[in-house]
Amino acid sequence: MDQAKLAVAAWAVFLGGFVVLAAVHSWQRSHGTAMSDKVWFGVPATLAIVAAPLLWRSTSPHRPAWIRGLLVACHAVAGFVIYTAMCLWYVVGTGLDGQ
Known part of the structure; x- marks a missing residue:
């Protein structure tokens, strides 16, 4: 795989994973359950760790x-x-900051 494709793949892993995390969180909230903070902050950290070797x-x-x-x-x-911008957009947009 050439270098540009690896960089795009790394960004797709990180941003795509965060979008999926936000969708799951939104689905859980609509069904009355909550996602733990460990998962909410741990998944993006894990995605970043996975993306780092691709960037390297x-x-x-x-x-x-x-x-x-x-x-x-x-x-x-x-x-x-x-x-950070996506988190703020999601939290303010869904009203999580007002709970």
Whole structure:
């Protein structure tokens, strides 16, 4: 698999998994059950851990390890910002902040 596809796959794993998590949480709330905080915060962390090796492999043309690490760190920061924005959008949009 070429490098661009690996980077896209890493982002798809992380963002797609978060969308599925939000859908499951919404479904659970509509049926009167609740998702634990461990699951709500643990799943995105696990998805990030799964995506990190894919991002590392996508940087293989860049030879010095510090450049590869810097690129993966930039992706991680961008992912954290997007994750935070999606969490805020979901929490405010569903009214979870008013409970």
